[in-house]
Amino acid sequence: MTTTEARTTTLPTIAFLGAGSMAGAILNGLLSPVVSVTGGIRVTSRTAEKAAGFAETAGVTAFATESRADANREAVRGAKLVVLAVKPYLVPEVLADVAGDLEPDAVVVSVAAGVTVATMEAAVPASVAVIRTMPNTPAQVGRGVTGVSAGSRASEADVALVRELFETVGAVVEVPESQLDALSTISGSGPAYVFLLIEEFVKTAIAKGFSAEQATLLVEQTFLGASELLAATGEDPAELRRRVTSPKGTTEKAVEVLQGASLSTLFDRATDAALARAQELAKG
Numbered sequence: 001m002t003t004t005e006a007r008t009t010t011l012p013t014i015a016f017l018g019a020g021s022m023a024g025a026i027l028n029g030l031l032s033p034v035v036s037v038t039g040g041i042r043v044t045s046r047t048a049e050k051a052a053g054f055a056e057t058a059g060v061t062a063f064a065t066e067s068r069a070d071a072n073r074e075a076v077r078g079a080k081l082v083v084l085a086v087k088p089y090l091v092p093e094v095l096a097d098v099a100g101d102l103e104p105d106a107v108v109v110s111v112a113a114g115v116t117v118a119t120m121e122a123a124v125p126a127s128v129a130v131i132r133t134m135p136n137t138p139a140q141v142g143r144g145v146t147g148v149s150a151g152s153r154a155s156e157a158d159v160a161l162v163r164e165l166f167e168t169v170g171a172v173v174e175v176p177e178s179q180l181d182a183l184s185t186i187s188g189s190g191p192a193y194v195f196l197l198i199e200e201f202v203k204t205a206i207a208k209g210f211s212a213e214q215a216t217l218l219v220e221q222t223f224l225g226a227s228e229l230l231a232a233t234g235e236d237p238a239e240l241r242r243r244v245t246s247p248k249g250t251t252e253k254a255v256e257v258l259q260g261a262s263l264s265t266l267f268d269r270a271t272d273a274a275l276a277r278a279q280e281l282a283k284g
């Protein structure tokens, strides 16, 4: 007899410093019934209002820096995993604040764009491991993809633990740190490119005479349907495109126009711009 059992994940105490869009998306995965966080989850945010929202969730303790100056320090005490999810420019300041309160065997997991492992390792005690990651917001619905780069002090067990954390919200790709900024320009920022395409395509549909409601349905269902077709068939996207593009038909004409617009050059330029910004962020 075969039984299908959901894989269960057990994680140690986790502190999220900076409970914004990204931390919220990851937290969503941790609230799944097949995930157990022994010792609980702590989250911190700047405002008391945001913290109060998180505090309503069972198993989550929330602290706001505007209500208590030691919020981040309190959150990291006793935490094995410390997820840094503040804006990149705040990372040095937050690490300097909590460095003395980190557990000696803590693993600092940064999701911040650009900020290097070297910067973070220099800011925490030598016994504390650092792992840099780059998740994306579809983590919120369990469809994220996260790049993970081990710092110089991270053990295989530390990396395995961080992999488990991010696998609760999607797929994980391990890359050397030298590739993480490039990965960010693809999958970290990628959801924004997709949403931009959807926004623009909806405007086109409205210009073709459809109501906003109809245009939204036509475009969103097309993106969702095409993505699910890709996932379900496992076919090459070029082959799936060929099946839409009847020889001497209508799609062929539209695809010719799109290819004539040098889409690949445009994506190269866009991702190069994101990469340059990551390098600026690394300088602080």
Ligand SMILES: NC(=O)C1=CN([C@@H]2O[C@H](COP(=O)(O)OP(=O)(O)OC[C@H]3O[C@@H](n4cnc5c(N)ncnc54)[C@H](O)[C@@H]3O)[C@@H](O)[C@H]2O)C=CC1
Binding pocket: 017, 018, 019, 020, 021, 022, 023, 044, 045, 046, 047, 050, 065, 072, 085, 086, 087, 088, 090, 094, 111, 112, 113, 134, 135, 136, 137, 188
């Ligand atoms: N949004 C995205 O798609 C992705 C974001 N990231 C990274 O995630 C990090 C956070 O980005 P978002 O979630 O988009 O930003 P956000 O602005 O939504 O969240 C940041 C949070 O930090 C809190 N905060 C500010 N100062 C704080 C302090 N001193 N202590 C504790 N909390 C504090 C704010 O209240 C806010 O809730 C950034 O470093 C970004 O590079 C990484 C991958 C994707």
Ligand SMILES: O=C(O)[C@@H]1CCC=N1
Binding pocket: 113, 184, 188, 189
């Ligand atoms: O825009 C940013 O800087 C972050 C990193 C990747 C997605 N959002």
